[in-house]
Amino acid sequence: MELTLLGTGCPKVDYRRFGPANLVSTKKSKILIDCGSGVTQRLHQAKVFSADIDALFLTHLHSDHVVDLYQLIISSWHSYRTKPWKVYGPKGTKIFVKKIMDAWKQERTQRIKYEARSSTKAFNIQVKEFKSLGKILIKDIMVEYFEVDHKPVKYAYGFNFLHKNKKLTISGDTRPCENVMKYGQLADLLLHEVFID
Secondary structure (H helix, E strand, O other), rough: OOOEEEEOOOOOOOOOOOEEEEEEEEEOEEEEOOOOOOOOHHHHHHHOOHHHHOOEEEOOOOOOHHHHHHHHHHHHHOOOOOOOOOEEOOOOOHHHHHHHHHHHHHHHHHHHHHHHOOOOOHEEEEEEEEEOOOEEOOOOOEEEEEEOOOOOOOOOOEEEEEEEOEEEEEEEEEEOOHHHHHHHHOOOOOEEEOOOO
16 A cells, blocks of 8 residues: 655645645555645656546545546546546535536536547546545545544544555544544554644
């Protein structure tokens, strides 16, 4: 299991850093965590096709973590993605995704008609919203999600990625909180997000 930091930036502009995004991968699986600004460029630099991403997990719905969602979707279609997107996120993700897709519907319809690509499955977005705690299997990676404290955001999550007796914990945006300490126990690697202005 490998962790690739695609972006470590924040809402404040910094030309040296892209927006928040991480990739957890094995030989069989590719899971994207968040889709901040520049995520498609960073995936390209890492030689990963957006068409091959198995799932997108969102830590929370702050703009800096989700601003390139539509770019990711449209880019995957241009990369000949032939499977639906699986998006997992906090309460509100279904409405957020629907509004984004609706906002670009006319432009997307025009592209589909003009470019006449073989598949439009990349635009089939299957959204599942988190409960307070749970597990989701993505091919050979078990993902455990848990709530974190990112006030004033009501719904924010951290993740454990489990593969072949290895554990990777990603905190998501959070202040010190019990759940990161609880669920991050015995992690082989902990990625803890910090923002200081």
